Amino acid sequence: MEAMKETVDQNLREMRDTFASGRTRSVKWRKTQLQAIIEMVKDNEDKMCDVLFQDLGKHRTEAFRDELGFVMRSAETALKCLDKWVVPKKSNLPLLFYPATGKVISEPYGTVLVLSSWNFPISLSLDPMIGAISAGNTVLLKASELSPNTSAFLAKTIPSYLDTKAIKVIEGGPDVATILLQHQWDKIFFTGSPRIGKIIMAAAANHLTPVTLELGGKCPTIIDHHSVSKDMKSVVKRITGAKWGSCSGQACISVDYVLVEQSFASSLVEMLKPVIKSFFGENPKESGSLARIVTKKHFQRLSRLLSDPRVQASIVYGGSMDEEKLYVEPTILLDPPLDSEIMNEEIFGPILPIITLRDIQESIGFIKSKPKPLAIYAFTKDEKLKTRILSETSSGSVTFNDVMIQYMCDALPFGGVGESGMGRYHGKYSFECFSHEKAVMEGSLAMDLEPRYPPWNNFKLTFIRLAFREAYFKLVLLMLGLKK
Numbered sequence: 001m002e003a004m005k006e007t008v009d010q011n012l013r014e015m016r017d018t019f020a021s022g023r024t025r026s027v028k029w030r031k032t033q034l035q036a037i038i039e040m041v042k043d044n045e046d047k048m049c050d051v052l053f054q055d056l057g058k059h060r061t062e063a064f065r066d067e068l069g070f071v072m073r074s075a076e077t078a079l080k081c082l083d084k085w086v087v088p089k090k091s092n093l094p095l096l097f098y099p100a101t102g103k104v105i106s107e108p109y110g111t112v113l114v115l116s117s118w119n120f121p122i123s124l125s126l127d128p129m130i131g132a133i134s135a136g137n138t139v140l141l142k143a144s145e146l147s148p149n150t151s152a153f154l155a156k157t158i159p160s161y162l163d164t165k166a167i168k169v170i171e172g173g174p175d176v177a178t179i180l181l182q183h184q185w186d187k188i189f190f191t192g193s194p195r196i197g198k199i200i201m202a203a204a205a206n207h208l209t210p211v212t213l214e215l216g217g218k219c220p221t222i223i224d225h226h227s228v229s230k231d232m233k234s235v236v237k238r239i240t241g242a243k244w245g246s247c248s249g250q251a252c253i254s255v256d257y258v259l260v261e262q263s264f265a266s267s268l269v270e271m272l273k274p275v276i277k278s279f280f281g282e283n284p285k286e287s288g289s290l291a292r293i294v295t296k297k298h299f300q301r302l303s304r305l306l307s308d309p310r311v312q313a314s315i316v317y318g319g320s321m322d323e324e325k326l327y328v329e330p331t332i333l334l335d336p337p338l339d340s341e342i343m344n345e346e347i348f349g350p351i352l353p354i355i356t357l358r359d360i361q362e363s364i365g366f367i368k369s370k371p372k373p374l375a376i377y378a379f380t381k382d383e384k385l386k387t388r389i390l391s392e393t394s395s396g397s398v399t400f401n402d403v404m405i406q407y408m409c410d411a412l413p414f415g416g417v418g419e420s421g422m423g424r425y426h427g428k429y430s431f432e433c434f435s436h437e438k439a440v441m442e443g444s445l446a447m448d449l450e451p452r453y454p455p456w457n458n459f460k461l462t463f464i465r466l467a468f469r470e471a472y473f474k475l476v477l478l479m480l481g482l483k484k
């Protein structure tokens with residue numbers, strides 16, 4: 001670990017020197033790096049798909065949709081929009097400040113630390129990097145040790161494409177992260193669990209470093225079957241795709257559980273079964289389209305969640321497991337006990353609890369009784385229910401009549417609130433996430449207003465009162481001695 005400390009010190013020194021040289025502030029440098037990320041993904045598509053398969057058993061198509069394609073689009077958007085993003089924003093100052101002018105300049109924070117998680121190890125590593133580079137920072141990435149092939153690939157390949165004095169990759173687990181966190185950074189961007197998020201924030205507090213925490217939690221999905229009965233085929237396909245078709249449910253924005261009215265629950269189960277089969281075949285273990293559980297430890301965690309006899313009794317579909325193959329069958333639970341672990345911990349796996357309510361309106365109270373989720377999904381055409389969801393609950397995002405798609409839409413900010421995180425990124429929000437918005441005011445020495453200065457008197461007090469209200473006419477009268 002002494003050697004690692006020395007490596008981190010040396011990397012940081014080099015990154016700080018590079019930032020101080022001003023190189024990373026140039027738009028040309030930023031564009032070159034963004035273009036290099038696109039080239040890197042294009043040149044290495046096969047290798048990236050291979051490491052994602054080795055680490056997570058992801059099908060090539062899923063890997064391209066959720067990681068490679070996503071990253072290339074993100075870099076292309078940044079390339080296309082960067083000239084616009086970097087332009088200082090002119091502020092229209094009130095007449096009161098005349099003839100001063102104002103603007104807001106986006107300046108890079110400096111040296112940024114990115115810590116990413118294993119479930120989308122390419123996109124969750126490169127997408128924050130794209131934001132940090134767009135904003136003109138130097139970046140150090142530490143990907144997750146739980147996706148070791150991808151982490152090694154990134155550590156080996158990034159230096160062949162990007163500016164090695166400004167962009168660094170270090171491999172390692174919590175011990176390396178701990179060393180990194182002992183140093184002072186200008187910004188920390190973390191993707192991971194709320195538990196580790198607290199450690200990150202505590203370490204950042206030592207240096208008053210700003211943090212973005214992209215955390216997880218349990219994302220509820222409301223199905224208001226009354227209003228979407230005609231579209232139920234699409235509803236069921238979307239839920240199946242989200243729960244099992246993206247890293248086997250090991251996704252922060254996956255459907256964690258579904259809320260439905262009691263009368264509809266068994267129909268929903270019957271509708272889910274054939275869709276699961278149509279996606280993953282009669283024997284999903286042999287399906288090439290179902291990612292596997294990342295590690296034995298995570299497999300055992302899911303196994304423990306299912307081992308509660310009360311949870312076992314709630315299984316209405318699936319439930320089989322194979323530790324050797326790190327396989328958990330797509331599984332549906334009907335009304336597992338609300339005090340069970342599976343209903344209080346983020347599931348992060350291919351298990352879908354369906355929770356029944358007497359009336360779908362009760363879903364609002366149910367969600368409000370839990371920590372603020374990263375996403376709320378609601379299949380409904382009932383405008384009143386939509387309004388209640390938006391006004392009575394809090395979450396990172398709300399998506400009506402779809403699932404997970406909000407993540408792909410870089411016109412919308414992505415991030416959590418409360419236990420699901422803080423800060424946001426994607427598209428121009430990524431640029432903002434890694435920029436300090438510096439206020440710049442250009443004053444004028446051409447005139448001076450005496451009421452700004454002591455000695456104080458009633459005239460000056462009246463002047464200040466009127467100035468705060470921007471009561472210009474009265475101010476003129478006061479100055480002319482026509483108002484007391």
Ligand SMILES: NC(=O)c1ccc[n+]([C@@H]2O[C@H](COP(=O)([O-])OP(=O)(O)OC[C@H]3O[C@@H](n4cnc5c(N)ncnc54)[C@H](O)[C@@H]3O)[C@@H](O)[C@H]2O)c1
Binds near residue numbers: 145
């Ligand atoms: N909001 C999002 O965009 C998003 C995306 C993916 C995953 N997640 C969340 O991430 C979690 C799963 O990912 P994970 O298992 O990789 O999370 P994690 O919190 O265990 O690890 C995340 C990162 O933190 C590092 N780390 C682990 N222990 C540490 C310690 N003691 N000190 C400092 N750093 C440490 C890891 O090496 C890794 O790089 C889930 O909660 C999921 O919802 C959120």
